[in-house]
Structure formats: structure tokens, C-alpha cells
Amino acid sequence: MRNMTKRSVVVASAVAVSVVGAGAAWAAWSLTGTGAANATAGSAAELTVTNVTVTQLTPNVTGNVVLTVNNPNPFPVRVTGFTFTGLTKGQGEDCNVGANITFPTGTLSSTPADLLVPAKVGASNGTKTITYTGSIRMKADADDNCQGAVFSFTTGVSANSEA
Structure with missing residues (x-):
């Protein structure tokens, strides 16, 4: 049997530490985790x-x-249509509004940017000015009483959220 010298003990110790260290590196564990979550969809606010x-x-x-x-x-919308309702004339005027004023199907712009209303940013609503071409008409033989008359109606819009 061989006698252990001081040098042999140091070498043996170094080998032992290397082996233990290598084993620790091989013994690392992989971990994962999961957690439950909920998401709530917001509600769209009406356009004005x-x-x-x-x-x-x-x-x-x-x-x-x-x-x-x-x-x-907080999202942009694309206007898809308009409605006009509640046509009335000013008080005291004798123009027969329903017989003299109509709302034909007009033409909306075919350029997509013309109908895109931007999203609200901070405290400022997104806004877009839109022209609905050919959407109101006075008939050819309108009553003489319609001269100078003031007409009122309600304008509605329909739109879809834009991606």
C-alpha cells in the first residue's frame, strides 16, 4: 500500500472537489409555473x-x-352609413316638409381615410369631418311657402371598429 503524501492529499482533494462541482452542475432543475387570469372586455361608447x-x-x-x-x-372607427330622421320645419312656416324635402341615397367617399374617425387620445375625442354628397334634395316643384324656411332633422351615423 502506498503512503499518502501531502501532495497526494492535495491532488485527491482537488479531484474530489471537481467531481462534486460537476455533479452539482448536472443536478440543476428546470422549473415552470402557471397562474390563473381573467380579462374583461370593455364597452364601446356612442359616437356623436x-x-x-x-x-x-x-x-x-x-x-x-x-x-x-x-x-x-380608444380605438378608431370607420363610418359605414348615415340616417336622417325627424324632418321638421321651423314654427309658423307653411312649407309641407315631407312633400318637398327628401333624403336620397347619397354617396360616401370611396377613399378609406375619408371615413376613418381616429381613436380618442388622452382627454380628446377623435374627430373627422365627413361630406355625404347628394344626400338631401328639394323637389323641383317645391311649394312657394318653402322659400326661406328652416328645416330641422336628426343625423345618425353607423360605424365599425377598425383594426
Whole structure:
């Protein structure tokens, strides 16, 4: 049997530490984790229509309705259509509104950017001014009583969220 010298003990110790260290490196564990989550979908806020102007109406003229759409949502929307309801005349005027004013199907712009209302940014609603061409008309033989009459109506918009 061989006697252990001081040098042999140091070498043996170094070999033992190397082996134990290598074993520790090989003994690392892989870990994963999971957790439960919930997400709640928000609700869309209604658009509003402001600053509605109309081409001056005269017999046999089809005019335009220009309006501003306000979007209070955090996502952009694309306007897809308009509605006009509740047509009335000013008090004391004798113009038969229903018989003299119509809302033909007008033309919306075919340029996508013209109908895109941007998203709300900070405290400011997204806004877009849109012209609905050929969407209001006074008939050719309108009553004489319609001269100077003021007409009122409600304008509605429909839109879809935009990606």
C-alpha cells in the first residue's frame, strides 16, 4: 500500500472537489409555473355628430350634408352609413316638409381615410369631418311657402371598429 503524501492529499482533494462541482452542475432543475387570469372586455361608447351643415336648398337641387363625427373610444372607427330622421320645419312656416324635402341615397367617399374617425387620445375625442354628397334634395316643384324656411332633422351615423 502506498503512503499518502501531502501532495497526494492535495491532488485527491482537488479531484474530489471537481467531481462534486460537476455533479452539482448536472443536478440543476428546470422549473415552470402557471397562474390563473381573467380579462374583461370593455364597452364601446356612442359616437356623436356635431357641426352639421347643409347646402342651401333650392328647387330641383340635390345638396350635401357635412358633419363632424366624434369618437370617444380608444380605438378608431370607420363610418359605414348615415340616417336622417325627424324632418321638421321651423314654427309658423307653411312649407309641407315631407312633400318637398327628401333624403336620397347619397354617396360616401370611396377613399378609406375619408371615413376613418381616429381613436380618442388622452382627454380628446377623435374627430373627422365627413361630406355625404347628394344626400338631401328639394323637389323641383317645391311649394312657394318653402322659400326661406328652416328645416330641422336628426343625423345618425353607423360605424365599425377598425383594426
